[in-house]
Amino acid sequence: MKKEYFTLKKIEGALIELSNLHQVSYGEVVKIRSKESKKIQVGEVVKITDDKAVVQVYGSNLGVSGTNTGVEFTGEPFEIPLSKEILGRVFNGIAEPIDRGGDIYSGKFYNVNGRPINPCAREYPRNFIQTGISSIDTLTTLIRGQKLPIFSGSGLNHNELAAQIVRQAKISGENADNFAIVFAAIGVKHDEADFFRDAFKNAGVNERVVMYINYADDPIMERLIVPKCALTAAEYLAYEENTHVLVIMTDITSYAEALREVSSSREEVPSRKGYPGHLYSDLAALYERAGMIKGIDGSVTLIPILTMPNDDITHPIADLTGYITEGQIVLSRDLEGEGIYPPINILPSLSRLMKDGIGEGYTREDHADLSAQLFSSYSKVQDARALAQIIGEDDLSEADQKTLTFGKEFERRFLSQSRDENRSIEDSLNLGWDLLKSLPRESLDRISPKFLDKYLGDENGK
Incomplete structure (x- = not known):
């Protein structure tokens, strides 16, 4: 039942406190009507104490009066209309269209907080998603239904990487065309949002992309709702339209900082770094x-992008994200300084579900062995470089000098690729084998002999 109150006890920032309330629910949506501005704003109940409640407004409270404002409790959670028509559309942080394409008309509204999924109903992720980027597809493979974050730093080119993944990502198999992308931009500048929109338009992938954009000058409260709106749209497309959906969010750090600001205004006890x-x-x-859910063909795969403050991977946002997700892709400032794009540091990067989504029947039979060998060989490159700084490169052994040569070629040819270069998994694997030819055969101890003979020839050169 809808109820409306006209006396506000306290107004502070984007928070409104009311008292003498009856049967108000946590998470309930409220509508605020001010007689002065005649504008309807939307809010949500975020705290209940006895007969008092605190409402978080998704917008600015400027001009709101404590006595001439009506607050209507709708008795419903925050819901958004969804249909297949959202593909190719652009929305703001609270799912309102901003592309002049008109409203979404649908008989179904969906709670942005999502639907609880029985863990027993989840299906184990298996098939991989090809991004066209060698360092990801070969060494930190993205599996359909996985959550794999990208750890970046301020000023690194993670936006270009995100746009390239959106342009190039695809799945294999019979349902290859049944693929959509939901892109959520959290607290981005206008020029960054324009970059993404132009990149998707120029690449001709607009019709399979849904965009939710929260600008840096939008109300900070919207940053808390935009990822929920994006994930709700992804769940609808995956579980009701049986579509395989890739969700990319940038930047989770903006979401966490908005959460910190709201928490401070609520006077909650702070934890690590506030x-x-x-x-x-x-x-x-x-x-x-x-x-993924058993019995449903669709899936939701998530790539959240976060910028680590001061490049600190132990920062609370990156630290907690690492606990929750199944691996991480780490961008390196040193590699970017050397002109390598994408500057993915493969040594601290990993994909915990990779082992179950590669190999024969998924990518190629040699994928697991080749990946392990590339990791091992590149880790030795770091040791050889450290030794060269002490004794000089000319005094290194022949094996160490070959290792250094492999490292340079690996970074120049394998890690580095142009922003519009889309490599197939076959191309990436073949390139990996080509690079291993420069190393002594006896050092390739992570690869089965049958694969060595097949892809490098036997010891007699056949």
């Missing part, structure tokens, strides 16, 4: 919405 103690559960509530 972030609220419930940061872990808030991030988990987002990340765990990715996955």
